[in-house]
Amino acid sequence: MTDAPATAAAEIAGPVPLSLPVLELRRVNAAYGPFRALFDVSLSVGEGETVALLGRNGAGKTTVARVASGLVEPTEGEVMVDGNDFTKARAHRYAKAGVVHVPEGRAVFPDFSVEENLTLAFSRTRDRAEVREALGRAFELFPPIAHRRRQIAGTLSGGEQRMLAMARVLVETPRLLIADELSLGLAPIVTDEVYAVLTRIRAAGTALLIVEQHIGHALALCDRAILLDHGAITWQGPSDEAARAVGASLFDTSGDSKS
Numbered sequence: 001m002t003d004a005p006a007t008a009a010a011e012i013a014g015p016v017p018l019s020l021p022v023l024e025l026r027r028v029n030a031a032y033g034p035f036r037a038l039f040d041v042s043l044s045v046g047e048g049e050t051v052a053l054l055g056r057n058g059a060g061k062t063t064v065a066r067v068a069s070g071l072v073e074p075t076e077g078e079v080m081v082d083g084n085d086f087t088k089a090r091a092h093r094y095a096k097a098g099v100v101h102v103p104e105g106r107a108v109f110p111d112f113s114v115e116e117n118l119t120l121a122f123s124r125t126r127d128r129a130e131v132r133e134a135l136g137r138a139f140e141l142f143p144p145i146a147h148r149r150r151q152i153a154g155t156l157s158g159g160e161q162r163m164l165a166m167a168r169v170l171v172e173t174p175r176l177l178i179a180d181e182l183s184l185g186l187a188p189i190v191t192d193e194v195y196a197v198l199t200r201i202r203a204a205g206t207a208l209l210i211v212e213q214h215i216g217h218a219l220a221l222c223d224r225a226i227l228l229d230h231g232a233i234t235w236q237g238p239s240d241e242a243a244r245a246v247g248a249s250l251f252d253t254s255g256d257s258k259s
């Protein structure tokens with residue numbers, strides 16, 4: 001029986017998953033020049049799944065987010081999107097495949113108005129009529145910035161700037177949203193608002209990879225958590241076991257409104 005070992009292997013591996021993960025990193029190493037930032041990182045985000053990527057400042061979270069959206073090419077390992085090899089693909093191909101990234105910090109042009117920021121982002125892939133349509137949808141999705149469409153982005157509050165950054169990538173429902181430290185520097189009540197937006201995005205079927213240093217909000221939302229330390233994964237598991245696995249003291253939770 002030539003197929004007997006294969007059958008046995010399938011039984012050991014468990015049932016075949018219904019769909020391929022949206023995103024998969026396989027044994028990824030990454031570096032900035034001579035500095036190695038990621039060591040053998042393997043992770044996946046399934047269709048519609050919400051995964052939190054947690055770790056201290058400098059752990060390599062942003063580097064994972066960059067690798068997962070085509071901004072940093074791994075030195076070793078593979079990146080798969082919907083089962084296709086994206087290891088060498090650039091960011092625009094990820095975006096086309098529905099993998100979008102809200103980078104950490106100020107992701108907007110501070111001297112341009114809200115509407116100009118959105119128009120710039122949308123014009124890259126759309127003609128003029130489509131840009132108008134996308135603007136309408138963005139303002140529908142994010143009412144707080146609709147009221148401020150003529151305001152210079154640099155004068156928006158921190159929370160409004162995060163919403164503008166999200167509006168740039170969310171007009172088309174993405175397959176996967178990678179959100180890097182959305183809560184950084186925000187007042188707790190504003191963080192609540194930003195996470196309310198994430199909850200809506202998740203409900204629409206988008207998978208989420210939520211990068212956070214402050215664990216409260218991320219753990220409340222996620223199905224699964226991954227802990228990163230010194231560029232390597234030290235733990236992965238269901239969200240309700242994550243807090244214990246980390247030991248909350250490892251993290252600065254001062255940005256969390258719930259504790």
Ligand SMILES: Nc1ncnc2c1ncn2[C@@H]1O[C@H](COP(=O)(O)OP(=O)(O)O)[C@@H](O)[C@H]1O
Nearest residue numbers: 032035037055056057058059060061062063064
């Ligand atoms: N552009 C860069 N050039 C050189 N080193 C970098 C760069 N970006 C990040 N690093 C270094 O890589 C490590 C991981 O950084 P990062 O991925 O930003 O961590 P985190 O997001 O968890 O704070 C840190 O030691 C950081 O100093």
Ligand SMILES: [Mg+2]
Nearest residue numbers: 061062104181
């Ligand atoms: Mg970071």
